[in-house]
Amino acid sequence: MNVAHFDPLPALQLYRSERIGPITFRALLQRFGTAQQALDAIPELAKRGGGKRPPRLAKRSDCAKELDRLHSLGGQLLVEGAQGFPTQVGHCDGSPPILSVLGHAHLLEQDQVAIVGARNASPNGQRFAHKLALELSQANLAHEPLHITSGMARGIDAAAHQGGLERGSIAVLAGGVDVPYPQENARLYDQLIDQGAIVSEMPLGTEPAARLFPKRNRIIAALSRGVVLIEAKLQSGTLITARAAGEFGRSVFAVPGAPYDPRSSGCNAMIRDGAPLVRSARDVFEDLQAERNGPLGAEMPPMLGLTPTALSPDMAGSLDEPSVDKARQLILELLSPYPTAVDELLNECQVSLHLLQAALLELELAGRLERHPGNKVALIAELELDFSQG
Numbered sequence: 243m244n245v246a247h248f249d250p251l252p253a254l255q256l257y258r259s260e261r262i263g264p265i266t267f268r269a270l271l272q273r274f275g276t277a278q279q280a281l282d283a284i285p286e287l288a289k290r291g292g293g294k295r296p297p298r299l300a301k302r303s304d305c306a307k308e309l310d311r312l313h314s315l316g317g318q319l320l321v322e323g324a325q326g327f328p329t330q331v332g333h334c335d336g337s338p339p340i341l342s343v344l345g346h347a348h349l350l351e352q353d354q355v356a357i358v359g360a361r362n363a364s365p366n367g368q369r370f371a372h373k374l375a376l377e378l379s380q381a382n383l384a385h386e387p388l389h390i391t392s393g394m395a396r397g398i399d400a401a402a403h404q405g406g407l408e409r410g411s412i413a414v415l416a417g418g419v420d421v422p423y424p425q426e427n428a429r430l431y432d433q434l435i436d437q438g439a440i441v442s443e444m445p446l447g448t449e450p451a452a453r454l455f456p457k458r459n460r461i462i463a464a465l466s467r468g469v470v471l472i473e474a475k476l477q478s479g480t481l482i483t484a485r486a487a488g489e490f491g492r493s494v495f496a497v498p499g500a501p502y503d504p505r506s507s508g509c510n511a512m513i514r515d516g517a518p519l520v521r522s523a524r525d526v527f528e529d530l531q532a533e534r535n536g537p538l539g540a541e542m543p544p545m546l547g548l549t550p551t552a553l554s555p556d557m558a559g560s561l562d563e564p565s566v567d568k569a570r571q572l573i574l575e576l577l578s579p580y581p582t583a584v585d586e587l588l589n590e591c592q593v594s595l596h597l598l599q600a601a602l603l604e605l606e607l608a609g610r611l612e613r614h615p616g617n618k619v620a621l622i623a624e625l626e627l628d629f630s631q632g
Contacts, residue, residue, distance in 0.1 A: 250340075251305055252277035253321045257340045258300035258308075258445065259284070261606060265613055267339050268322075269603050273561075284607055290563070291570070293608025311446050315420060316435075317344040326351070334464040334490045335617065338443035338457075342419045345439035349410045353383045354391040355526060356462050356487075357406075358480050359398030359472035360505045367473040367505070368401040370497060374470065375405025377523035383467075383530055391466050393458055394434070398472045400427055403434060411438040412465065416458040417450040418442055441465075459483040467530050468493035470520060474508035481508050484517075493529055495520045561600050569593045570601040574621075577611070581618035 256277045257267055270280035281299060288296040312319060320327040322339035328350040331337045343350065357375055359367065375390045382388065390406025392399040394413040403411045413434050417423055419442045422431040434440055443461065444454065459479055463469055463486035471494070474480035487494050496517045499506020513519050520526055572591045576582070588598055602619060605611035612622055 248321070248324045250319045250321050250324070251302070251309060252281060254309065254319060254340060255300045255302050255305045256281055257338075258305055260297040260299070261609060262297065263613060264336050264338055266603065266606055269599055273600065273603070287604050288607040288609075290566070291604035291606075291608030291610060293610060295609075297607055297609070308446050312342055312419075315344060317342055317419060318347045319343075320347060320350070328465060331461070331464045334460070334486075336460065336613075336615070337464045338461065341441055341443055341461075342446070343439055343441050344419045345435040345437075346410060347439060349389055349412055349439045350441065350465060352389055353386055353530075354389045354412060354466045355530065356391045356466040356469040356483065357398065357402035357472065358392055358459075358462065358469065358483050359474050360478070360480070361395050361397040361399075362505070363397035363401070363473050364503075364505065367398060367497075367499075371398045371401040371472050372405040374472075374497075374520070374523055374526070375402040375411075378526060379406035379409040379411070381523070381527050383527070388527075388530075389438070391462055393455075393462055394423070394427055394430065394440075396424055396426060400430055403430055403438075407433055407437050413438065413440050414458050414461045414465070415440060415442040415450070416444070416454040418444050418446040418448040420446050421449060423450045455479050456482050460486040463487040463490055463492055466492060467533065468495060468526060470495045470497065470526055471509050471512060471517075472497045473499060473503075473505040474512075475504055476507045476511060478508055481512075484508075484512065493518070493533065495526055495529070561596060565593075565597055566600045566604065569597040570604060573598070573601050573605065577619065577621045579620050579623045581614040581616075581620040584617050584619060587619070 256262055271277060274280040274283055284299065285296040309319060320341045320343060322332050326347055355378055357371055359371065378388055379390050387409055389410050389412055390402050391412040392402045394403060394415060403413060411434060415423065419440045422428045459482045463483050469483055469487040469492060471480055471484055484494050494517050496509040496512040497520045498513055499509055501510065518525060518529060569591060573587060576587060576590050588595060591598060602611060610622055611619055613619055
């Protein structure tokens with residue numbers, strides 16, 4: 243495929259459509275080969291799944307306007323499988339297949355370490371974050387530059403970005419890339435566009451909301467080789483980033499704090515439970531250097547129908563309607579509103595993985611099934627299953 247002529251519009255339209263999350267997006271492209279073919283197939287798939295109505299597809303004109311607006315800001319849309327998408331993100335469960343970027347998008351493909359922590363950080367915490375980011379960003383990991391990634395929040399995040407700014411720091415936002423947040427970091431936002439990068443999976447103009455920050459935190463973890471926690475409470479978004487990093491196989495480091503300071507309770511607990519203690523940049527750098535022999539994107543397969551990875555004719559041929567219908571009935575008998583592991587379903591149903599995935603896809607597009615963390619699925623209760631209205 244000639245990526246120079248890749249059109250991201252159908253992929254954007256697919257991802258912005260109702261009921262299309264990262265897993266569903268990937269499943270559709272694997273099955274149908276292109277985003278446009280997937281879009282064309284969705285109404286029939288939803289009907290076969292027994293849904294009340296098909297998902298509302300994003301308007302192509304709205305997506306074209308979003309792309310035009312992003313380009314007018316000097317930004318880029320990165321699509322998994324096409325040139326420029328950070329391959330390490332594709333390894334991570336539930337990671338977005340589409341990212342909007344302002345600034346220097348090529349930085350996302352280079353080695354990164356995340357530094358995250360409290361918004362109401364102490365002056366000492368902010369000074370340490372700045373110093374740590376400065377020293378790490380001045381180092382080279384296996385002769386390649388190391389960049390600082392964070393969430394552009396006030397406190398630790400902002401201090402880390404400032405420390406890593408000269409070599410190019412990367413900020414992941416919960417809202418659209420065109421929505422600086424918080425406003426007090428508007429100058430930092432401009433500096434990051436000029437010297438680093440701003441990243442988000444959300445549509446332009448999206449205002450930050452509480453439900454979006456966990457998604458933002460998982461992207462931070464997915465982009466980075468390791469995550470350093472500074473002044474994190476036990477119940478905080480910072481620990482969401484740490485948990486995601488652990489799920490993704492990233493290193494998690496913690497800076498100790500005073501036992502009586504609640505801002506350090508999460509960091510101290512992480513150290514108690516085995517996280518490496520950070521006293522200086524050397525503690526982080528030596529660990530990352532030791533792991534650098536296994537690049538995060540080294541074993542990533544070709545992705546998503548943007549390269550030749552759609553189901554083979556033999557596999558596609560096995561997805562005949564009676565076989566998928568039978569698999570779907572087995573799934574409905576086994577599932578409940580309580581999440582069940584897909585691996586467990588596979589063992590119980592005794593069907594091929596491709597048949598199971600096809601049936602799950604139809605149920606999800608019909609609005610009868612939802613995905614849960616840990617590769618689990620559950621039925622959505624009390625739906626009226628009526629397609630009579632079209």
